[in-house]
Amino acid sequence: DTEVTQTPKHLVMGMTNKKSLKCEQHMGHRAMYWYKQKAKKPPELMFVYSYEKLSINESVPSRFSPECPNSSLLNLHLHALQPEDSALYLCASSQDPQGAQDYGYTFGSGTRLTVV
């Protein structure tokens, strides 16, 4: 299995809702990442988990809450989001935190989130 699987693919939520995004990989990668991509913009790093511990939080608002229950699974819990949080949320993984050696980063297909 050489994929990063993200669910759901599309999500529409109200500003008072609580929802979660899920990301899963079975490549034995020990680093997992959340990126946010607004329309016509490059991806921007949100969080990095290294060996299931949060190692980078790029000043992301607390309405986004990451969780890494095990080495294969990464969640992003969403609560009280704003319309400007609408974006494509990409999960990625790498073999290890130090830039993934020869294999780089593998990105999932993303969750397109719309906040209404």
Next chain:
Amino acid sequence: ELKVEQNPLFLSMQEGKNYTIYCNYSTTSDRLYWYRQDPGKSLESLFVLLSNGAVKQEGRLMASLDTKARLSTLHITAAVHDLSATYFCAVDVGGSQGNLIFGKGTKLSVKP
């Protein structure tokens, strides 16, 4: 602050023509990646460049890395319509945490 600059940001080409996309970055790094993104889709890994002088080719695309000049290029040979997409370069900041910084992307449109 690390800056990754791509140019051009928009590129309209005719089929059969050659062109080069440039990626300059402002800090020391020997790891650079090129990705392709189709509208509404995720990032497809094209090339992983891990050392100075690295050159990789896949089909009509060839990427190179000059770490001394802090420059990577993506050369397109004899463009075809299927290459129309947005191309991103990304620099690995490295260290113990791993972190990709992306350029703004080059939107390529190949016309018949």
